Amino acid sequence: MSSSIYSATQGQGAAVVLISGLGGLASFWAPLVAPLSRDYQVLTFDHPGVGHSRLDGPPSIPGIVDAVLQLLDEHGIERAHVVGHSTGSLVAQSLALDHPQRVASAVLSSGWAKPDKRFEDFFAYRQYLLAQLGGAAYTALTRLVAYPSAFYNEQFATAGALDVEAPSEVDVAMTQARMAMLLNYHRRDELHRLRLPVAVVGAGDDYVIAFHHSQDLARLIPGAQLVELSGGHFAPVTRTHAYHAVLRHFWESLT
Template sequence: MPIATSRGASLYWEKQGQGPALVLGAGLGGVGSYWTPNMAALTQHFTVYRFDQRGTGRSRREAVESIEQMSADLVAVLDDAGLSQAMYLGHSTGGAIGVATALDYPERLSAMMIYASTTHGDAYRRKILGLRSVLFSQLGVEAYAQYSTLLLYPPYWINTHESEIAQSEGVTPDQLGSAEIQASRFDAILNFDRRAELSRIAIPTLVVCADDDILTPRYFSEEFVRLIPGARGHFLPRGGHALSRTEPALFESIAVEFFQGV
């Protein structure tokens, strides 16, 4: 079982497939298994690396300090995997980790896809994540998982995937740390704001978001497109925050076309 070490934390990672290196970074849930529905398609074209972020899954369960700390964790995974450079696909919080890495370790990423992420923590996001934190700490992880389902998936998908959702909610307690650890992850993403520096990003960048994403609304992705030189936006009419799961074939075609093109 591959384990990287970063600033005292052990970080689980794994690889699968053949071809150019593509690293996947998950969102607030933090676990590499988020990408399982997409692995069959992506590994046909790339050697795919995925990892459990600090505080989640099979990595060390401890609070995080910042997105920059999690970016250093990503670099530690790259080092442990023997990758001097790789392409990167980040979902939500994982997108912010990619942005921090492109700014602070510019030689390590060759291309980046920012998927359903945020440029900063505004009043809307603070209200949503504040409620998630209260639910976790006062009602428990089961209530947190159920609310997360409503934030990640649009109604049309929830109505046709009841058993899959029940299974996903059922494993949430095994994937997350304590309420305090998850609150530290909320704070990290809400406090992340590198907008003044985004003009320094010099790698091919694609920004993807669904119009019905209520967790990271489209205006954040539009801001990334405005501020990152040469960045392109790809917006979909539906799919919610978990577009890679609700519309996997469409999402995978977008990712494969972009990364093969660079």
Template sequence: MVTASTETRRVDIGDAEIHVEITGSGPPVLLVAGLGGRGAFWSEQVAAFADHFTVITFDHRGCGASTPDKVVYGAEHMANDVLALMDAMDLEKVRLVGHSTGGAIGQHIALSHPERLEQLVLSCSWAGPDTYLTELFRTRREILISCGPLAYLTTGTYLAMPSRYLQPQMKSARAFMEERLAAFPGLEVELSRINAVYTHDLRSRVHDIAVPTFCIGAMDDQITPPGFTSELARLIPHAKEHLLDHGGHFCPRVVTEVYNEAVLSFLQG
């Protein structure tokens, strides 16, 4: 693996400036993070993917190093941000890998602007809510409002990562959580992002997705359980399904090697 240099840009999409990082060369692959909204989520994918592609990561509006205090109005609004970013960067067509909420964004783009996508990877994502997902995010919302960001981020971290992976990292629990708290975008922004999860429902439309699609998830995912991945693969014509034995919701970070191998096999196929 060759270590590629990374270019950092700040891209104007009209009502926000988006922090973008570009690594590697070749056909463009756009990695879209989930609820946390930070391109750094993909740190374990960038180097591996950059051996074959131009890898583009970015912080969503209101998150990370992008313009702060910018709320979102649902997954479709977030998808429009991605399209505006592509336009501003002269990216006519990309391979899009979307994790969780990033997968919801990818579904909207595949339906509204399929000509902009070469391939679509839906990573630990979902087509529409069920009682499990609705109650999970209702509870997380209540924790955020009633107990504050630290309790919200702590419970979210425990949900997203298997204990055998998380436990060794928490020798200093305070330092571990303070790092996450520093990246918290603010109450109003985070509540708007949770609402985007609540309201995402394309279950009756994803059968119209014609972009080559790969659905990947993990059997022990507690946030978007594997049934959601299987449902997407069943509803989207000719979609491929791949369920990892373990890795949890953050499988791109927990079981990096097997995750990267599976996704790269699809992107290069």
């Protein structure tokens, strides 16, 4: 359980909690916070053990759930729309299953119900690469597979050779532990119990978490809406306008 969680709030209105993926940083959502906060109270946070948030013990999905509940209580929020991206979708699933009274709706973004063999093999490769080559090589692989080619060329490409031995701020031990955390946790067999509004959002060109995982989630959750975008694994960043429109349309349909 965390002893100190960094969080930030912006805007006023119905509460929205944005839960980031494997990186676990509140800053992942920066492009989306500005448009959302015009009409909503937007809460972001660093996961326990990541960024400015401390952690006592190993990371876990239930530990992140506890952190979200702690933040809701601290900010006097009874219920919130919850948006969980990638690893954050596991947190959103658990929140919705175990604390439905706190969840007005859930958006499961680039998520999955349970890892399949391709998922397991790809994450095993990422763990191996991180252990053998370090943080710079790991980050380079993530950028190459998680972003669309045009976005990569605009944001990350350099004139020189790719430097996979550059100094890196990646916390190797924590990143390894967080990958193990998500590989060893699922609630697939319980998703049929969900009785709150759920939208499942995936990208057809997501190489990290293939779109069929979103299709699987939508089949398993009663009444879930399925939305397909493009933009690779990080559609909230690469297709912010379209992603924002999907969220707004979903939430406005509930009123």
